[in-house]
Amino acid sequence: MKLEAIKNFTAGQARIITKNKFGVFGSVVLLFFGLVGILTPWLAPHDPWVSLYGADGCLAMLRPPCLEFPLGTTIMGRDILSQMVYATRTTVLIGLVSGLISIIIGANFGLLSGYYGGKLDEILMRFTDIVYGMPFLPFLIVLIALFGRSLWFVIIAICCIVWRTSARVIRAQTLAIKQRQFILAAKARGCSNFRIIYKHIMPNLLPLLLLYTSFNIAWSILAEAGASFLGFGDPSNLSWGGMLYNLWISGKVRTAWWWFAWPSICIILLVSSLVFISRAYEEIANPRLKQR
Amino acid sequence: MAILEVHNLKQYFYLNPGLLARLAEGAKPRVIKAVDGVSFNIEVGEIIGLAGESGCGKSTCCLAIAKLREPTAGTIQYKGRDITHMSKLEILEYRREVQIIFQDPYESLNPRFTIFDLVAEPLRALRIGNRWELYRVVVDVLAMVGLDPDEYKDRYPHQLSGGERQRVGIAQALVLDPELVIADEPLSMLDVSIRAGILDLIRNLSKRMQFSCIYVSHDLSILSNISERLIIMYLGKIMELGATRDIITDPLHPYTRALISAVPIPDPAHQRPVPNIKGEVSQDFDLPTGCRFQGRCPRVMEVCRTEDPTLTEVRSGHFTACHLY
Amino acid sequence: MKRILLEIKNLKTSYRTEKGTVKAVDGVTLYIKENEVFGLVGESGCGKSTLIRSIMRLLPQSAQMTAEMLRFSGYDLLSMTESEFREKILWQEISLVPQSAMNALNPVYRVGNQIMEAIRAHREDDKVERVRKTEDLFHLVGLQSAFMKSYPHELSGGMRQRAMIAMSLVLEPALIIMDEPTTGLDVLVQERILRKLKLIRQTWMERSGATASILLITHDISVIAEMSDRIGIMYSGQLMEMASAMDLFYEPYHPYTLGLKNSFPSILALDSDLISIPGAPPNLIEEIPGCVFAARCPFAIPECREIRPEFREVKPDHFIACIRTDHVEDFRRLAGVKSTWQS
Numbered sequence: 001m002k003l004e005a006i007k008n009f010t011a012g013q014a015r016i017i018t019k020n021k022f023g024v025f026g027s028v029v030l031l032f033f034g035l036v037g038i039l040t041p042w043l044a045p046h047d048p049w050v051s052l053y054g055a056d057g058c059l060a061m062l063r064p065p066c067l068e069f070p071l072g073t074t075i076m077g078r079d080i081l082s083q084m085v086y087a088t089r090t091t092v093l094i095g096l097v098s099g100l101i102s103i104i105i106g107a108n109f110g111l112l113s114g115y116y117g118g119k120l121d122e123i124l125m126r127f128t129d130i131v132y133g134m135p136f137l138p139f140l141i142v143l144i145a146l147f148g149r150s151l152w153f154v155i156i157a158i159c160c161i162v163w164r165t166s167a168r169v170i171r172a173q174t175l176a177i178k179q180r181q182f183i184l185a186a187k188a189r190g191c192s193n194f195r196i197i198y199k200h201i202m203p204n205l206l207p208l209l210l211l212y213t214s215f216n217i218a219w220s221i222l223a224e225a226g227a228s229f230l231g232f233g234d235p236s237n238l239s240w241g242g243m244l245y246n247l248w249i250s251g252k253v254r255t256a257w258w259w260f261a262w263p264s265i266c267i268i269l270l271v272s273s274l275v276f277i278s279r280a281y282e283e284i285a286n287p288r289l290k291q292r
Numbered sequence: 293m294a295i296l297e298v299h300n301l302k303q304y305f306y307l308n309p310g311l312l313a314r315l316a317e318g319a320k321p322r323v324i325k326a327v328d329g330v331s332f333n334i335e336v337g338e339i340i341g342l343a344g345e346s347g348c349g350k351s352t353c354c355l356a357i358a359k360l361r362e363p364t365a366g367t368i369q370y371k372g373r374d375i376t377h378m379s380k381l382e383i384l385e386y387r388r389e390v391q392i393i394f395q396d397p398y399e400s401l402n403p404r405f406t407i408f409d410l411v412a413e414p415l416r417a418l419r420i421g422n423r424w425e426l427y428r429v430v431v432d433v434l435a436m437v438g439l440d441p442d443e444y445k446d447r448y449p450h451q452l453s454g455g456e457r458q459r460v461g462i463a464q465a466l467v468l469d470p471e472l473v474i475a476d477e478p479l480s481m482l483d484v485s486i487r488a489g490i491l492d493l494i495r496n497l498s499k500r501m502q503f504s505c506i507y508v509s510h511d512l513s514i515l516s517n518i519s520e521r522l523i524i525m526y527l528g529k530i531m532e533l534g535a536t537r538d539i540i541t542d543p544l545h546p547y548t549r550a551l552i553s554a555v556p557i558p559d560p561a562h563q564r565p566v567p568n569i570k571g572e573v574s575q576d577f578d579l580p581t582g583c584r585f586q587g588r589c590p591r592v593m594e595v596c597r598t599e600d601p602t603l604t605e606v607r608s609g610h611f612t613a614c615h616l617y
Numbered sequence: 618m619k620r621i622l623l624e625i626k627n628l629k630t631s632y633r634t635e636k637g638t639v640k641a642v643d644g645v646t647l648y649i650k651e652n653e654v655f656g657l658v659g660e661s662g663c664g665k666s667t668l669i670r671s672i673m674r675l676l677p678q679s680a681q682m683t684a685e686m687l688r689f690s691g692y693d694l695l696s697m698t699e700s701e702f703r704e705k706i707l708w709q710e711i712s713l714v715p716q717s718a719m720n721a722l723n724p725v726y727r728v729g730n731q732i733m734e735a736i737r738a739h740r741e742d743d744k745v746e747r748v749r750k751t752e753d754l755f756h757l758v759g760l761q762s763a764f765m766k767s768y769p770h771e772l773s774g775g776m777r778q779r780a781m782i783a784m785s786l787v788l789e790p791a792l793i794i795m796d797e798p799t800t801g802l803d804v805l806v807q808e809r810i811l812r813k814l815k816l817i818r819q820t821w822m823e824r825s826g827a828t829a830s831i832l833l834i835t836h837d838i839s840v841i842a843e844m845s846d847r848i849g850i851m852y853s854g855q856l857m858e859m860a861s862a863m864d865l866f867y868e869p870y871h872p873y874t875l876g877l878k879n880s881f882p883s884i885l886a887l888d889s890d891l892i893s894i895p896g897a898p899p900n901l902i903e904e905i906p907g908c909v910f911a912a913r914c915p916f917a918i919p920e921c922r923e924i925r926p927e928f929r930e931v932k933p934d935h936f937i938a939c940i941r942t943d944h945v946e947d948f949r950r951l952a953g954v955k956s957t958w959q960s
Contacts, residue, residue, distance in 0.1 A: 488893035556839035
């Protein structure tokens, strides 16, 4: 019974996404990056940290894309293709984890705040306001200064800021749905508050939730890229932003275009694909956007 | 034997006036006395009608009985037990026995649930029955309300017509096998040619499943057809109470008389008398002392302006709150 | 003999939607005479609102309207241009009180001002005249002139409805179209408004000899019975029956009419059995061969599903769309029996 429901659900979502062209493009790109992230060990031709030697026997330093090194090499002679593959995994993982954690936090804040109202609403929303005032980078810097560099700190810092918008929006929508008669009916039939929130209200928020999940993941990726580029990422787990950081400190930005191009293009592609997918949901969450 | 006894039920809403109003008039919080001392009984197995225009407090009464709103004062006794102060567990027990059919079939069904899930939800929420028992009960109830289970159970509300949706609403209310059903204007949003079917359904099921019913409506034509006894409310109080036949053929209260003469008759040859009533409907705040109907009553007397009449038995089983008697 | 005021022949209006073409009005032929109340009865989705919009030229872009004839008091409405229609017909000859009209008042302007605006837009430029006319109209609909200074939210639903009716009378039109004028109002308020409507027509007649016809649209058969001189029964975009009120109620022909009569409880018949028509109105997108009511009709024969019945005159001024009128005596008898409708 449950398997049926899950199958129906994913089929339904797939239909929604593929209904418009953006959604199709977005999902293709996402699928691609996802696969790369999963099949990393098999796809990367070399170890991304090892300095390689070219066919001619010399250190393969700053080689532009060629047959031997399809995406070129870094200043340390490391294969950019391999680095890209490993970095994809890191970036996608961070994006997914941060995005999902932040939507879970944001959704629950919004649902509980909107449903219960009163004191709880006050407290939660004031807390949200405070967090709105928190700046991302300084917070990350403080964490690093106190506890050292780690992938997890990046994730924590991202989560702390990305959940804010979704909380407010979901709260507004919860308030609207709470007024509807089927919620009163659910109460009359004996449903507990918990059941009403998660079984009755939340499914009606689904388009909005999925929309904000896509957004949150996109923002997380951007935030991570920015932080890593500025040097606050985790050096042992390479990400696209991290690669750009390495490029920057090597001083070869002007010359090694390939080192710059691939990470940047991928960041743009991945973030846009998420935004495109969220467009498909936006049309449902806000039916007025549907074309006549 | 009465299944429900309502004693002096009151529901007041306090409005805080705005800052300017408070400065201008001097802090007078407005009180809306939506229900102002209502007492009546529902006998086991009967269908009693609760009639009145909008703003008379009938829906508010319903919500209080359904425990969806806490009354300001008064008691409600279900099977002899006071339900106004109950623990959470007791409330759930109560919900098994007292259910409500809502007015708007387009709004009272969660659009994300299948019909099966909708009807199963009360059972699931109260954790009654295992998977197979649940299935059996839901299928039976769907068949009972006239919806073929195989055809409907996997559909969604938006795929159903208004009449079909209302049947689902009725199924939801009846799946717990309640003893008392509150029907809050279940027909008003339905097309006229299907109303008769739903009304019949409610009437037949009431006999078959043996539940009492309080049927709320502003439509006296419908109430005259389905209810055995009738309560007429005006601005939060009961004006008249008695057997439907008695009230319709021999209305005592001037308000009831006006209401009945205002009901249109589906017969072009029939000449209806002009309702004997003055003025517009009054507001439910700042009520005058004395009878709340005084401003509109064609037979108002001095005593009406000072004393609020109480509900008294004028003929056998026929009560009214009027100084004329 | 009253003259014919509005004559419609074979009006068809369809909307283009993403799911297909919706034939909201599918060949309606009717006429309204001078100084009469014509009641149009139909349930939701039968096309009555579209019919009004077709007459009043208030259709959206995606709609297409065709008709063999659409004449009003000597004007050919089909061949008129937009501006001609707006200048000569709209509000002056034909006015409209739309559904939920009480919500159509602009909430930021006083009620009296809105009516005076309507007067100014069409005729009177003298302020004193306008005020006088507005007061006059208020009295006509039974509102105290003090309410001219009120905002819409300060008035009750019934009063706002009366204000909208006053607005429709501003230019003393010959035809007033009212779409569900009392739906959503309490019975006492409804009663008063309907009584006022009768009074208004009488007052006008006495005062200036001007007559007004009303096209009253509602789903409430009781209201129609009390108000109308003639009645049209609409179903799924077509007219099923059209006759005088007495004829329709005492000698109905169409099975749908018979079914509708059964399903209305009357306060005078306390123990009557209510019978409902099984099934639901059809989807207006589907092409239905034959009679649109055949699927729910207990008297349908195979021919009913093949040929679309002609809307023809079976008695003077009594029109019907049914091929089985010869069995009408049996139908009338059988319709009162519950088992006939349970197939």
